[in-house]
Amino acid sequence: MSDKNTETNQQPDSTDELKPERPSGGAIGSGFKEQTLGNTTDLALAKRLWSFMRPYRVTFFFCLLLLPVASAFGLAQPHLLQVAIDDYLVPRNLDGLPWVVAAFGAAVFLQAGARYLQFVLMQKAGQRALYDLRQRMFSHVQTLSVGFFHRHPTGRLMTRMTTDIESLQEALSSGMITMVGDIITLVAIVGILLYKDWKLALISFTVVPFLLVLIAVFRHFLRAAFREIRVQIARLYAHLQESITGIEIVQLFVREHISADEYRAINEDYRKANLNSVRYDAMLYAVVEAVGSVTVGIIIWYGSGQVLENVMTIGLLVAFLEYMQRFFVPIRDLAQKYNLLQSAMASSERIFELLDTDDRIPVAAAPTPLPTADFRLEFENVWFSYSDEPDDDSWIIKDLSFAIEPGEKLALVGHTGAGKTTITSLLMRLYDVTRGRILINGIDIREFDLNEYRRSFAAVLQDSFLFRGTIRENLTLGDESVSHEELVEAARIVHAHPMITRYSNGYEHLIAERGANLSSGEKQLLSFARALAQQPHVLILDEATANVDTDTETIIQDAIDKLMARQTSVVIAHRLSTIQKANRIIVLHKGEIIEQGTHQELLALDGHYRTLYQLQYAFDGNAAAEVDATISA
């Protein structure tokens, strides 16, 4: 099957609002446009996020209960300090002081304990919810149609499934719930201070409006800096993904330095974006600290006067100072956590958008049972376009009608781009026809259960894709009903067995990612064995034209013959022997059948097939002579 990713990825896609921004570095598909979220959307998003938290709600609410407990133990400490000073130290009466010290120690201990418990439990619940979310995303993405993956670059999808989830995780672990705790603490401090001395409290709070304005300004800059980081991360990912998957081309065309330069530029932007956010963060930290110190100054200035006039006790002054210190920490944290929350909301929007994508092959509500044998496949006036809104130029398959009888071996030939791969994709329902029908024994294939239908096919594609894992795993593809004997039998038939047993651990030999540690001939033999082990009703074969030595070629040829002999086969033929052995050859041109018949019949026609034959099989020593012989006969 030809690889169309490169062409389609670059086509404008009006339905995709998350179009990649083409970065200066030149990598494609790098970076997402961050979105501004309205409050209503935030609420809707929060509701959906909650649906993932709901199963763990008992833990969640218990954590919420722990927050005021931790706050109370924390805020009891300055009060105990006040009691120690005013009731024991100032009157020089140390009798009950150990009790106050013990109470202070207990408050510190219990506050730490409550925080620890709250943090660990929250993480437990949060990690479970994220686990569920990741699982849901993966399962969902697997059900999307092949067309969806052709339209969306891998890098983009990967970013959504990794860094967006990470951002949610970050907000969950260090943000959301502690924000509630911060707010509780703030409100409690305001209440306590007003209760203890409302005048000093109001004087202390004079700086707060100024602080809030400053925080709002910083929040704005921090948020922009944060978004920039996310855009740069996406660019970095996309570039990495592209250069690693395309490493062979990069090295063959000695493009390493260009790729490194591009990476350097993106890396530099990423570094700058990070530095920017750190700068604003540090500024915010410093400003809050400074404002805090000014407040302490005001309290000492005003409070000491009050103490000297005996209107206020020293203990109360110390407690005030302590409370104010504790007041500024949550204010600073709230500003930072708000940004985390914003980013998490933007990420969840992208995550839910992917989860809501319903770009999949429709399944039959009440599927018709699939015939168990003797498939008669039929294309009935089939039209197909890869575009959702086809125009006259975009039809790839045009009013195609033909049938494949049970057991028949059909060869598809035609120039590149004629639509051969598309026909096989339609047959396996990787795409649905735009118009017309594909039938099995007279029943529209859309009426069958999709998985059951697909299971009746086995495909050997040009790129014999192998997964990282053992040979056995690659042959069975996780189907445990295939016995070892059946596997060996399949491998023997297609001559893969000797090659497998050459490895000391035979069927347990580990194959590298994409079969990187195998030759192309070996990969082909394994994919033949895999197809046979699936015991399909229909075999789809897109013959690879990889250069293999003569011995391997003979083995592969024989394997193909044996494969095709077993069931109905549709072959995109590149080998002379394959088309010669086909019961029927369909010659395609721009999505239409222009000739069909057996090899001999078509040669005798002296039309397109003959020209194609001479062009495509000219490398075959006997081809030209055979054409001449056939024609003269």
Ligand SMILES: Nc1ncnc2c1ncn2[C@@H]1O[C@H](COP(=O)(O)OP(=O)(O)OP(=O)(O)O)[C@@H](O)[C@H]1O
């Ligand atoms: N996913 C896709 N999105 C859009 N257009 C596509 C897609 N796949 C294929 N096409 C277009 O459909 C046409 C037919 O492609 P197809 O792969 O079926 O041809 P083919 O006969 O198998 O060619 P080849 O022998 O080169 O593999 C081509 O013009 C191709 O550009």
